[in-house]
Amino acid sequence: MVLKATNIIKYFHEPEDFQVLKGLNFTVDKGTFLSIVGKSGCGKSTLLYILSSMDTDYEGQLEINGQLLTGKSQNELARFRNQNLGFVFQFHYLLPEFSALKNVMLPAMKLGRFSKEEIENTAMEKLRLVGMEDYALKMSSKLSGGQQQRVAIARALVNNPAIIMADEPTGNLDKANSIKVFDIFMELTSKGQTIIAVTHDNEFAEKSHRIIEMSDGKIVRS
Amino acid sequence: MTLKLSLDIAITHLLARKKQSIVAMLGVTFGISMFLVMISFMTGVNKFLNDLALDNSPHIRIYNPIKTDRLTILDEMAATKAPNQKGMNVVYHQRPKNELPNIDKGMKLVRIIEKMPEVLGVSPQVGTQVFYNNGPIQVSGTISGTDIVKENALYNLKSKMEDGNIEGLLFNPEGIIIGSGLAKKINAKTGDRISITTPYGNTLLLKVVGIFSFGIATVDDTKSYASIATVQKILQKDPSYITDIHIKLKDYQKSKVMAAELNRMFGFKTEDWETANAAFFAGDQIRYVMTAVVSITLLVVAGFGIYNIMNMHILNKIKDIAILKAMGFEGKDIIATFLMQSVIIGILGGLLGISIGYFFSYLISQTPFPEAGFLKITTFPVNFDPRFYVAGVFFGFVTTLFAGYFPALKASKIDPVAIIRG
Numbered sequence: 314m315v316l317k318a319t320n321i322i323k324y325f326h327e328p329e330d331f332q333v334l335k336g337l338n339f340t341v342d343k344g345t346f347l348s349i350v351g352k353s354g355c356g357k358s359t360l361l362y363i364l365s366s367m368d369t370d371y372e373g374q375l376e377i378n379g380q381l382l383t384g385k386s387q388n389e390l391a392r393f394r395n396q397n398l399g400f401v402f403q404f405h406y407l408l409p410e411f412s413a414l415k416n417v418m419l420p421a422m423k424l425g426r427f428s429k430e431e432i433e434n435t436a437m438e439k440l441r442l443v444g445m446e447d448y449a450l451k452m453s454s455k456l457s458g459g460q461q462q463r464v465a466i467a468r469a470l471v472n473n474p475a476i477i478m479a480d481e482p483t484g485n486l487d488k489a490n491s492i493k494v495f496d497i498f499m500e501l502t503s504k505g506q507t508i509i510a511v512t513h514d515n516e517f518a519e520k521s522h523r524i525i526e527m528s529d530g531k532i533v534r535s
Numbered sequence: 536m537t538l539k540l541s542l543d544i545a546i547t548h549l550l551a552r553k554k555q556s557i558v559a560m561l562g563v564t565f566g567i568s569m570f571l572v573m574i575s576f577m578t579g580v581n582k583f584l585n586d587l588a589l590d591n592s593p594h595i596r597i598y599n600p601i602k603t604d605r606l607t608i609l610d611e612m613a614a615t616k617a618p619n620q621k622g623m624n625v626v627y628h629q630r631p632k633n634e635l636p637n638i639d640k641g642m643k644l645v646r647i648i649e650k651m652p653e654v655l656g657v658s659p660q661v662g663t664q665v666f667y668n669n670g671p672i673q674v675s676g677t678i679s680g681t682d683i684v685k686e687n688a689l690y691n692l693k694s695k696m697e698d699g700n701i702e703g704l705l706f707n708p709e710g711i712i713i714g715s716g717l718a719k720k721i722n723a724k725t726g727d728r729i730s731i732t733t734p735y736g737n738t739l740l741l742k743v744v745g746i747f748s749f750g751i752a753t754v755d756d757t758k759s760y761a762s763i764a765t766v767q768k769i770l771q772k773d774p775s776y777i778t779d780i781h782i783k784l785k786d787y788q789k790s791k792v793m794a795a796e797l798n799r800m801f802g803f804k805t806e807d808w809e810t811a812n813a814a815f816f817a818g819d820q821i822r823y824v825m826t827a828v829v830s831i832t833l834l835v836v837a838g839f840g841i842y843n844i845m846n847m848h849i850l851n852k853i854k855d856i857a858i859l860k861a862m863g864f865e866g867k868d869i870i871a872t873f874l875m876q877s878v879i880i881g882i883l884g885g886l887l888g889i890s891i892g893y894f895f896s897y898l899i900s901q902t903p904f905p906e907a908g909f910l911k912i913t914t915f916p917v918n919f920d921p922r923f924y925v926a927g928v929f930f931g932f933v934t935t936l937f938a939g940y941f942p943a944l945k946a947s948k949i950d951p952v953a954i955i956r957g
């Protein structure tokens with residue numbers, strides 16, 4: 314078991330008090346490819362931000378890799394994310410002033426465990442994995458949406474995190490690239506990494522190991 | 536190493552918006568170069584005037600002032616009575632007595648003071664006011680009877696001679712050295728004869744053996760030197776008659792202390808260099824304060840410029856900051872990244888500022904002084920003190936550190952979810 318969520322409750326207070334997540338309980342095993350599906354607005358993204366440790370404003374408990382994250386300070390969580398989590402955002406967020414390669418290298422440089430050459434090699438390897446090695450030295454702002462998304466995936470992989478979380482990772486990709494991304498994720502699970510992906514692409518979800526379906530802030534199928 | 540990474544990101548950000556970075560940098564450059572030019576010039580002028588005043592006035596002057604505030608004989612008698620017996624004694628408009636303004640046993644004093652370890656040189660003088668006449672022209676001024684060798688030791692008179700030489704006074708008992716302004720007024724040249732008249736009506740015919748110029752109009756226009764004996768003669772006094780003792784110390788900053796000491800020892804009035812030039816020192820202070828105010832204002836303005844630019848920059852980079860945090864960058868990494876940007880701006884701006892400041896200070900120091908004849912100076916005085924340059928870079932650094940810190944702190948507090956959620 315790599316992740317355990319206990320009675321996760323989340324409110325939004327703006328524009329009015331509104332309960333988005335209404336007590337979610339689930340665990341995720343190591344090496345699972347988990348898809349979270351549900352209608353738009355049911356709270357999938359909200360849940361994913363809590364699981365990613367970025368959103369700390371919730372009730373309930375979150376445990377990842379045997380560590381209780383609930384109640385930890387922002388800086389502790391930042392270090393935890395850096396080592397254990399990879400994140401692919403719904404909108405491919407790269408740093409525009411840096412090359413694709415440098416974007417991928419940044420989390421590893423922050424981790425600081427390897428030399429610059431080692432990091433560069435790892436980053437190139439990850440770029441190759443997503444088929445972006447030819448664009449390594451291109452400014453990320455000069456890449457197309459789909460290309461940026463793939464670089465963002467490479468970046469999420471660079472520290473070999475225990476869990477990779479992705480919010481609509483194929484939202485900006487065409488059919489061929491979507492399949493490619495799916496295959497990459499599947500491949501990673503075979504090496505023991507865990508994938509948690511929010512998606513509304515049913516075909517994508519059906520092929521994954523496990524589906525959690527949400528509706529109106531609750532889990533309706535698991 | 537995280538700091539290195541922060542620096543890497545900082546430099547990338549700076550280079551990505553070169554124009555803004557350069558504008559912010561030039562703000563600092565302007566502030567610091569202005570600071571340097573102003574402080575170098577101001578202190579240069581101060582130092583020049585200082586040296587001028589120091590050069591041409593004694594560190595300590597001993598004299599015997601004529602007292603006008605002496606007690607009347609009636610007051611003196613009243614003071615001896617018991618207070619309740621005090622009568623009404625009124626004396627209107629008391630005149631000074633015909634006191635001799637001489638220093639009793641002056642020459643002996645000179646010999647004692649000369650032996651003091653702090654003392655560099657002593658010059659006894661006998662001075663009086665006189666009228667200079669050359670033909671029908673009459674100009675008032677002062678004459679100093681001096682031991683010209685001692686006087687030269689104190690004021691380096693030789694270097695101030697425009698014409699003739701000081702030795703003329705040694706060999707010629709009727710010799711006189713006059714100021715350049717005075718020479719012009721009475722139209723006298725070396726070798727001419729002029730007559731001087733004392734306030735008591737005694738007249739003496741003297742021969743001009745030299746003309747000096749101190750570069751201070753009030754001196755050059757009125758003063759003259761003769762031997763002590765000559766002035767004693769015209770005043771009809773005996774050879775022990777001395778009115779002033781001028782003293783130079785090895786360390787002029789001890790003037791005040793030594794002056795008080797001498798006063799205590801001998802009882803004569805002593806005046807130190809600083810007190811004599813008090814008005815000049817007041818101007819000194821005002822110039823320093825002005826320099827500080829203007830420089831600080833410029834740096835504060837530059838600081839606000841950087842503050843604004845950094846704030847705008849952080850607003851633009853809010854998404855990047857969210858990503859960095861999502862990837863695991865901590866608050867302190869974010870602060871370092873953005874603080875480094877403003878400090879780099881500050882240091883580069885500061886270094887450029889001291890180069891430009893030096894350049895303009897140099898230009899000023901090479902600019903011919905317009906009134907070259909009036910003061911002994913050919914170009915504007917500039918003080919190239921390296922401490923100013925260190926201070927300039929330091930101020931630039933501190934200003935930008937402050938200006939960058941608050942925006943950087945704000946950046947570190949950005950909540951990544953709020954941004955990424957969109």
Ligand SMILES: Nc1ncnc2c1ncn2[C@@H]1O[C@H](COP(=O)(O)OP(=O)(O)O)[C@@H](O)[C@H]1O
Pocket residue numbers: 325326327328333351352353354355356357358359360956
């Ligand atoms: N920052 C927010 N403030 C208030 N309400 C929000 C905020 N973000 C999302 N919501 C609301 O919470 C619900 C769940 O949103 P979200 O998790 O983004 O849904 P999904 O990703 O499943 O489409 C929606 O009704 C949305 O309007």
Ligand SMILES: [Mg+2]
Pocket residue numbers: 357358359
């Ligand atoms: Mg969503």
